[in-house]
Amino acid sequence: MKRLHEKMEQDGRVLSEHVLKVDSFLNHQIDPQLxxxxxxxxxxxxEGAGITKIVTLESSGIAPSVMTGLxxxxxxxxxxxxxxxxxxxxxxxxxxxxxTKETTNRIAVAQSFLSEDDTVLIIDDFLANGQAALGLMDIxxxxxxxxxxxxxxxxxxxQDGRALxxxxxxxxxxxxxxxxxxxxxxxxxxxxxx
Amino acid sequence: MKRLHEKMEQDGRVLSEHVLKVDSFLNHQIDPQLxxxxxxxxxxxxEGAGITKIVTLESSGIAPSVMTGLxxxxxxxxxxxxxxxxxxxxxxxxxxxxxTKETTNRIAVAQSFLSEDDTVLIIDDFLANGQAALGLMDIxxxxxxxxxxxxxxxxxxxQDGRALxxxxxxxxxxxxxxxxxxxxxxxxxxxxxx
Numbered sequence: 001m002k003r004l005h006e007k008m009e010q011d012g013r014v015l016s017e018h019v020l021k022v023d024s025f026l027n028h029q030i031d032p033q034l035x036x037x038x039x040x041x042x043x044x045x046x047e048g049a050g051i052t053k054i055v056t057l058e059s060s061g062i063a064p065s066v067m068t069g070l071x072x073x074x075x076x077x078x079x080x081x082x083x084x085x086x087x088x089x090x091x092x093x094x095x096x097x098x099x100t101k102e103t104t105n106r107i108a109v110a111q112s113f114l115s116e117d118d119t120v121l122i123i124d125d126f127l128a129n130g131q132a133a134l135g136l137m138d139i140x141x142x143x144x145x146x147x148x149x150x151x152x153x154x155x156x157x158x159q160d161g162r163a164l165x166x167x168x169x170x171x172x173x174x175x176x177x178x179x180x181x182x183x184x185x186x187x188x189x190x191x192x193x194x
Numbered sequence: 195m196k197r198l199h200e201k202m203e204q205d206g207r208v209l210s211e212h213v214l215k216v217d218s219f220l221n222h223q224i225d226p227q228l229x230x231x232x233x234x235x236x237x238x239x240x241e242g243a244g245i246t247k248i249v250t251l252e253s254s255g256i257a258p259s260v261m262t263g264l265x266x267x268x269x270x271x272x273x274x275x276x277x278x279x280x281x282x283x284x285x286x287x288x289x290x291x292x293x294t295k296e297t298t299n300r301i302a303v304a305q306s307f308l309s310e311d312d313t314v315l316i317i318d319d320f321l322a323n324g325q326a327a328l329g330l331m332d333i334x335x336x337x338x339x340x341x342x343x344x345x346x347x348x349x350x351x352x353q354d355g356r357a358l359x360x361x362x363x364x365x366x367x368x369x370x371x372x373x374x375x376x377x378x379x380x381x382x383x384x385x386x387x388x
Contacts, residue, residue, distance in 0.1 A: 029307045030256070030270040032263035059252035059272060062224070063260045069226035076224040078253060113223045 001041050001175040005188060007034055008154070008176060014184045018156075026125055026153065027060045038175060039067025042123065042151040045173045046072070049148040051121045053077060053114065055140055057107060057132055060125040064153055068123060077114065079107040079136060092142045094135035099128075107135050114143035127152040127174060130161030137168065149173060157189045195235050195369040199382060201228060202348070202370060208378045212350075220319055220347065221254045232369060233261025236317065236345040239367045240266075243342040245315045247271060247308065249334055251301060251326055254319040258347055262317060271308065273301040273330060286336045288329035293322075301329050308337035321346040321368060324355030331362065343367060351383045 013021040025031040042064070054076045056065040062078050069076040090111040097104045114120070122136045133150055140147055149171035155162060157177045165172050177189035207215040219225040236258070248270045250259040256272050263270040284305040291298045308314070316330045327344055334341055343365035349356060351371045359366050371383035 023304065024307070025269075028271065028274065028304060030260055030263070030272070032260045032270060033267070035260055036264055059256060059274075062253060062256045063270075066224055066226045066229055066257045066260060069224070070230055073227070075219075076226060076257075077222065078224070080222065080253075110217065110222055113218070 001038070003034065003037055004153070004176045007031070008186055012186060014181045014186065017181050018159075020154070020156075020178065020181060020186065022154065026063075030063050032063070035063045035067045038064045038153060039069075039071050041175055042068040042121070042173070043071035046121050046148055046151065049121070050119045051148050053118045053145070054121050054123055055079065055109065055114070055136055056123045057081070057136060061123055064125065064151075065123045068121070068151070072121075075113075077109055079109045079139060081105050081107055092139045094138040094142075096131050096135035098131065107132075107139070109139050109143075111143065114140065114145050116144035118143070118145035119148050120145045121148050121151055123151045123153075125153045127155040127161040127165075127172070128159045130159075130164040133161065133165055134168075137165075137170065151175075154178065195232070197228065197231055198347070198370045201225070202380055206380060208375050208380065211375050212353075214348070214350075214372065214375055214380065216348065220257075224257050226257075229257045229261045232258045232347060233263075233265050235369055236262040236315070236367070237265035240315050240342055240345065243315070244313045245342050246312045247339070248315050248317055249273065249303065249308070249330055250317045251275070251330060255317055258319065258345075259317045262315070262345070266315075269307075271303055273303045273333060275299050275301055286333045288332040288336075290325050290329040292325065301326075301333070303333050303337075305337065308334060308339050310338035312337070312339035313342050314339045315342050315345055317345045317347075319347045321349040321355040321359075321366070322353045324353075324358040327355065327359055328362075331359075331364065345369075348372065 011024045054065045058078045065076045091108040093108045120140045152174040155174035155177045179187040179189040205218045252272045259270045285302045287302045314334045346368040349368035349371045373381040373383040
């Protein structure tokens with residue numbers, strides 16, 4: 001997605017060969033207009049897939065998901081990283097290991113918001129090791145819902161997340177794919193969806 | 195806001211005299227179309243206030259804020275409840291006490307996203323004791339930004355949050371004001387903005 005690539009080049013900051021900081025438009029400060037365009041692009045890519053619900057993870061997945069949900073006309077459910085006091089319902093949970101933080105987080109979705117009749121689009125801001133996406137897939141499967149695919153805003157293609165997800169037989173669409181972050185520069189992978 | 199009132203009556207669940215659960219359209223599952231209308235309403239209320247930035251708190255403040263930011267054409271910054279690994283910048287922080295959880299949480303915004311030139315609209319999903327809003331105000335003041343006002347989706351008018359905020363001289367606009375939650379029913383306060 002051209003606008004996203006441009007934004008990443010202009011405002012992203014390469015902190016190391018593994019870390020691209022995009023907190024000026026995606027992770028901490030959010031560019032609503034860009035989110036709208038991202039939502040339109042995900043909606044276009046998954047048009048006709050019969051999606052009835054979007055599932056994402058708090059917090060950075062919420063903005064692109066809500067914009068996608070607006071275009072597709074479907075609700076968004078965000079998995080919580082910590083159980084809130086009023087989450088008294090039956091929960092579907094999965095444990096997600098973070099390689100960067102070296103911790104395991106339990107993520108949770110109330111059972112009542114997913115059913116066997118749902119066809120789910122999973123959306124997340126980043127795909128690196130794929131652990132968060134696998135956790136979301138796990139939850140969606142527990143609910144008996146179908147998974148139409150996974151929409152990723154930024155994929156670090158030099159990590160093994162995509163391979164792990166594709167091994168599960170799921171369709172993965174990433175709006176930007178990073179081949180490498182050598183010498184402080186973003187090298188994009190050749191894009192199919194531009 | 196009429197549509198919000200209707201949604202609360204239809205899908206909100208009164209768990210006690212103090213707790214209204216709205217996780218089917220605001221706090222866990224999100225209704226994107228309703229968020230769009232909420233964004234339009236906040237934008238209408240604060241039109242002409244010269245807003246340059248919206249500040250909110252993860253996670254439930256993000257969806258209404260991004261929709262408001264889209265209409266006003268300004269970025270959204272969400273304060274984080276836990277510091278992320280890549281938040282290496284100078285941080286503005288405030289401590290927020292939660293009466294329900296009886297814990298204090300430090301919330302943080304990177305200094306680089308707020309300046310003396312900014313006029314900020316603070317948005318949050320709920321106003322109860324006002325502690326989160328006061329924490330956000332504290333952060334915005336530390337940055338030297340002006341505060342145009344506070345936009346609240348649902349106010350529990352039987353708690354003292356609004357009084358605390360108004361004592362600070364700040365404009366508070368709530369799209370729904372709950373007078374009471376007696377007998378499992380939502381009693382709304384008389385609305386100015388319907």
